[in-house]
Each structure stands twice: as C-alpha cells, then as structure tokens.
Amino acid sequence: MAAIDKSGAKAKILAVTSGKGGVGKTFFSANLAAALARHGERVLVLDADLGLANLDVVLNLHPKITLHDVFTGKAMLEEAILPAPGGFSVLLAGSGLVEYSRLTPQVREQLVEIIDRLAPRFDRILLDTGAGISDVVLHAISLADDVLVIATPEPTSMTDAYATIKLLATQQGRRTIRIVVNQVSVAGEGRTIRNQLQLVVDRFVCPHLNAGNSAAVSLDLQGEIPTDPAVREAVQRRALLLDKLPGSPAARAVVSIAGRMAAA
Amino acid sequence: MHDKIDPTFSDHAALSLDGALQLLQQSGHELPDRSSAPDAWLQAVIDGLCELSSRDPLTGLANRRHFELTLASEVDRVARAGEPALVLMIDIDHFKRVNDAHGHQAGDLVLRAVGVALSECIRPMDTVARFGGEEFAMILPNCAPSYGQTVAERIRTHVAARGIPIGGGHEVTVTVSIGGAFAPQWVRSSALLWVERADQQLYRAKSEGRNRACLEQPMVSLVSAEEKGLLFGTSTFAELE
Numbered sequence: 001m002a003a004i005d006k007s008g009a010k011a012k013i014l015a016v017t018s019g020k021g022g023v024g025k026t027f028f029s030a031n032l033a034a035a036l037a038r039h040g041e042r043v044l045v046l047d048a049d050l051g052l053a054n055l056d057v058v059l060n061l062h063p064k065i066t067l068h069d070v071f072t073g074k075a076m077l078e079e080a081i082l083p084a085p086g087g088f089s090v091l092l093a094g095s096g097l098v099e100y101s102r103l104t105p106q107v108r109e110q111l112v113e114i115i116d117r118l119a120p121r122f123d124r125i126l127l128d129t130g131a132g133i134s135d136v137v138l139h140a141i142s143l144a145d146d147v148l149v150i151a152t153p154e155p156t157s158m159t160d161a162y163a164t165i166k167l168l169a170t171q172q173g174r175r176t177i178r179i180v181v182n183q184v185s186v187a188g189e190g191r192t193i194r195n196q197l198q199l200v201v202d203r204f205v206c207p208h209l210n211a212g213n214s215a216a217v218s219l220d221l222q223g224e225i226p227t228d229p230a231v232r233e234a235v236q237r238r239a240l241l242l243d244k245l246p247g248s249p250a251a252r253a254v255v256s257i258a259g260r261m262a263a264a
Numbered sequence: 265m266h267d268k269i270d271p272t273f274s275d276h277a278a279l280s281l282d283g284a285l286q287l288l289q290q291s292g293h294e295l296p297d298r299s300s301a302p303d304a305w306l307q308a309v310i311d312g313l314c315e316l317s318s319r320d321p322l323t324g325l326a327n328r329r330h331f332e333l334t335l336a337s338e339v340d341r342v343a344r345a346g347e348p349a350l351v352l353m354i355d356i357d358h359f360k361r362v363n364d365a366h367g368h369q370a371g372d373l374v375l376r377a378v379g380v381a382l383s384e385c386i387r388p389m390d391t392v393a394r395f396g397g398e399e400f401a402m403i404l405p406n407c408a409p410s411y412g413q414t415v416a417e418r419i420r421t422h423v424a425a426r427g428i429p430i431g432g433g434h435e436v437t438v439t440v441s442i443g444g445a446f447a448p449q450w451v452r453s454s455a456l457l458w459v460e461r462a463d464q465q466l467y468r469a470k471s472e473g474r475n476r477a478c479l480e481q482p483m484v485s486l487v488s489a490e491e492k493g494l495l496f497g498t499s500t501f502a503e504l505e
Contacts, residue, residue: 155496162495163486200495204488 011044011122013115014178015144019160021131023152024182026058027231027241028254029128034086034242035258041123043088044081046115048140049130056092059084060238067093071110077117086240089122108139115143133164141168148178148222151197153189162197166205169217177217180257181224190224223257225250281309288312291321320394322372323379331393331401335455338403342447350412350479351458352402352444353466354382354419357474359398362436370430374438377428385419401459409446416442416477424475439475441466446480 016032018025026049033043047055047067056063063082069075084090091114118125127144129137141147147168151161161179168174179197181190198219206217230248234241241251288295293312298305318330326334335351342349356378363371375398382392382400395401407415420442427435443466447458461480469478487495 158495159487159492162491166486196495196497200491203494204491 009123010119011042011125012146013119013125013127013144015048015127015129015141015147016150017129017133017137017141017147017164018131018150018157019133019164020151020157023150023154023157024225024231025131025150026055026128027235028150028180028182028225029126030055030058030084030086031240031242031251031254032258032261033084033088033126034240035255036124036262037087038255039258039262041262042121043124043126044091044118044122045084045088045126045128046091046118047093048111048127048137049093055090055128057238058235059090059240061090061092063092067091067114070114071107077114086242091118107136111140112143133167138167138171142172146176146178147174148180150180150182151193152183153181153185153193154183158193158197162200165197165201165217165219169201169205169209175217176220178220178222180222183227184224185227187224187226190221194219194221222260223253225253225257284309284313287316291316320379323376323394325379325383325400326391326393328393328395328401331391331395331403332455334391334403335458338405339447339455339458341405347406348409349447350402350404350407350415350444351447351462352404352416352419352442353395353459353462354400354402354440354442355466355470356398357439357441357470359438362438366430366434366436370434370436373430374428374436377426378423378438378440381423381426382419385415385422401462407446412444412446412479413477416444416479420475420477441469441474442477443467443469444477444479 016025016029029045033045036043045055049055055061061082061084063080065075065080067080070077070080081089081091115125127140129140149161149164151157165177168177179190179194181193184190201217201219209217226249228248228250230245231241231250234244237244241248242254245251246255285295288309291312293315295308295312296305318326318333320327338349341347356374359371359374362374375394378400379392379394382402386392386402386404389405391403393401402419404415420440424437424439427437429435443462443464445458445461445465465478465480469476472478
C-alpha cells in the first residue's frame, strides 16, 4: 500500500539493536526487510555491525565489494549496494573490519555521509547494528529516526535490552522505543515482558530524565515472534524464512509486524 | 576422499621437506613411520610445523602469534556471549639485572622457570604466552571481575616464591609486575585496544614500585541490583544467578 515516491522524500531510518548478541537480530532485520518489500517499499538493510558482519551469512551472499571498499575509496557507493533474495537491497560492511570497532571521527563522518546519500533513494533503511553497545553501535543508532530493540525472554537478554533502553533514553533522548520479543514460548509473553520493562523504566529511568513535558519513555511493542524450529531450519539453509517457510508461525509473526509498520 | 587427491600430490618423495624435517627433529618432535602410512606421516609433518609456529622455542609457551589469534576469537566471543574475560600482561621485574649479573644463560633459565610457574597457575581453558622479551601475556576466559585481583595476586606470589637454580649452586628469585584489563562486556573492543589497556595497567604497576598487580577497574554495571530485582519480580537478582 505504499507508493512513497514524492520527490524530496527521504527514507525512514530504523535501527535494529539488541544489547545481547544471538537473539535473532540479523534474522529479524532480513525477514522484516523482505516483508516490507512486499508492501511495495524500497528497503535497504545496512549492516552497521562494522566490526563483524554476518548479514551476508544469513542471506548467503558473497559480496565482492563492501562498505569497507567505499570507506577506503576503492569503490563507489552504488557498486556496494546488492540485491538480496527477498526483493530488498543490502549494503554489507565486510567481515573482520576490526579497525571500525573504534569509533574514530573518520568512521563517524563516513557513516553519516553514506546514510545521507542513501536516504533519498529508499523508503526505509534498516540499520542492523552489532552485538553489545559499543560507541559504533550507539553512533549508528543516533543516525536513525527510530530504534527497535529486540529481546528474548531470557534474563540476560532482558537485562541487556533494559540497559540499552536506559542508555538510549538518557544519552540520546529517545522517548519512544520499539520492542520486539523473539523466541516467545507462550502467546502474550511479549506483552508481559514489555510491561515489565516499562515498569522498570518508569521507576528507574524516567525520574532521572530532564524534566519538562517529555520525561516519559514509552516502549511500543511491535509484536512477538514465537519460538519456531522453522527459524533454525531457514538459517541452516541460509535462506530467508519468508521465502522458504512462509507459513511458519515465526514467518507469519514477522509479516504481521511489517504490516503494522508499513501502515503506520 | 583420498581417491580424489591427485596421485602426484601423495608422492612425498617429490616434496622438499629437508628443512621442515630438520626443524622438527631439532625441536624433538616425533613423527610416525613414513613408509607404512605416507598420508598420516605428511599430516604429522604439517601438524608438527603448525605446532612449532605457535610455540615459543625457549619456554614452550604459546608465542605472540598464537596469543593474538586466540585473543581475536575471544574478543568476538565476549561481545556476543557477554562473558567476562581478563587479559593479563606480566613482566619480570629488573630482568636486565639477572642478565648483567649472571649472564644470558641464567636469563634464559629464569624465563623458562617463570614460564613454568605461570603455566602452573592457569586452568585448561586459559592461554599463557611469551609476548616478547621478558614479557608474558595471559587470556583468562570466563573470569568474573570480582576474582580478577585474586587471580593476579596468586600468579604474582607464585612466581615470587619460586627459587630458580641458575647453575653453579646459585639460585635466584624474581618478581613480576602484572597489568590486567577485562573485556568490557558491552563494548566490542579490538584485540589491540584490549592489550593496550592491560599494558597501561602494567605501566602503572611498574611505576608504583613493581612486584604488584594492577587491574583496570571494571565499568560500573549499567543495571543495578534493584533494577534487576524489579525487572524479574524478585527481591534480589542473586536468586537468578
């Protein structure tokens, strides 16, 4: 339903982050992009995990040119944008670029410039950030209009998600943070976890925010994704869940999250 | 699998292995019988060379190359799993004095003895390496920040307590200065940065008088016990750990 092609329009930039690694962030970004593409959106997934990219592994891509080549001036930005199987585009960082794990002013500027150049050409840009909260991750998030935190019901993941939310609220002044709960075993668990996070944020984070009219932080649950063996199967086949097992519960959950996002 | 290999590849006689075999022999590496299982023999030669290129010849510890490889994989593991890990840089105090007073052979004996002492302090999952000169390095995965100082102190006292025979009925003791840094669980650090941070602490230990262990103070946790308590609906988070 989206024919966003007005001249001067810019992509909505959404950072997908998690705090803890291994909660399905890259799996989610790739499948969300494919689902949004089905709504007619021009979507780009930018692998902002500059230190260690694995979007290429999830999508079974073997890029010859990556963001690293653009950063070092060896290639044009256009050459590094690849078509992905799900009808969206990807820009891969290239693996093992450890030097980018330190946020130098140069890396900072280059990221800003690249995102500025990409924004007019897409309807939506997803920034798939790295695990943890490094300064590179925080910087990438700061370039996004919106941020989505993905968590699982595991205590470590919830704690890390909470720490991420806290940092984003205090350091970046974020007042709305989107939440997706992955690997849910009971329907409604996502809502419970969101409520619990909201409770702690209200008690411990909001009182320390600059007062005024916006000392409230709201956590918007975008949806929950059930634990589903289909996810593992798709990952092992290095394919998009939406392509290989579109009828699986997890695929349907991602599609419905994308549907709400595209309609908003 | 084997029948796919070009038969000429298995013709070991055509390979020039003299240099490799000499190196292995010199290091005391035993090889299986060459004639009975040629492929296994060649594999053993390669394995032996890999082993040689990751070891420090004097102390038998991992060398700097092996240490850096291990550290790089540890950096990634820590960032993803959020496990605390500690890097220690260990330097023998006034090593030059041993060399000057007793000669380089005594110096070598001291390096070996310190290597042995350090090996006695570690768990199987830890890595101890000779970093260069009289400097050693350790990677301790899954080491909780609250234990770091205790571990470093144990290493320091263990080395200091050891009498090292240097020939001619003489015995010396040496002390070490230790600097340590934890991989910040939240930050994907680089291997280089991690060693740099541990090195800064080593410098601190040296400038504060040597024979001591200085660890970087771990970052204050972003999430307090009260916050965790409320998050999980328990009074103390300890119940969950």
